[in-house]
Amino acid sequence: MVCLEHAMLCPGMSGYLNSRFDRTVFRKLSRSRITPLALIYIEHFEDLLPDMKEFGLALFSVRQRL
Amino acid sequence: MGVASPMDKTGRGLYWMLFGAADKPTRGKLGGTYGRAFEAYLHNRVRRAGFALDAYLERPLFADGAEVCDGLFVDGSSLILCEYRSSVLRADAKLSGRLDLLEPDICKKFVSGGEDGRNGIAQLSRSIERLLRGEAVIGLPSRIGASFSP
Secondary structure, eight states, rough: OESOOOGGSSSSSSHHHHTTTTTTHHHOOOOBBOOOOEEEEHHHHHHHHHHHHHHHHHHHHHHHOO | EEEEEEEHHHSSSSSHHHHHOHHHHHHHHHHHHHHHHHHHHHHHHHHHHHHTTTTEESSOOBBSSBBBOSSEHHHHHHEEEEEEEEEOOOOHHHHHHOOHHHHHIIIIIIOOOTTTTTOOOHHHHHHHHHHHTOOOBTTTOOOOOOOEEO
């Protein structure tokens, strides 16, 4: 989720939003891997785009885990 | 955004400047218009970064016309579903220290959506569920064993 509200980057917000993103329902439907929800500020998204293009979308998953 | 970006950082913010200058009927439509401009700007940034038409879908749709998400990155069998949220939290909600004001505002703007329909996390969840059930997306080849990143 790309947001324009900088306050959404405060500590704990990602955990709160993921607590509202229930992935257990997906496991019942498919064995596909569903990653946790990532919240990103617009400027960070813009910074990330060239790297996503250069190195592929796996980079996004790696950064999520950092 | 050009001139708008420094104006946004040095002033009250572009949205509130426009809001203050608009008449009452225009104010009612400003949020939606601002959201569409935000979305169009991000689509443009993605294209300028060099993503091809089949590597990034703008506002992809299911066969019945329902929107999947605002932007969809495709890399082999992996998908990243993007929601672009231009909503900002109300000042009294984020600065008063009152959780009873803050949580409903976050829920309305980022989790469940307001009266105008489902958006944010609720839309992503619904769309992932439909993708997992095998529903086709216009312009997207069918895929098996895909991974999804919201």
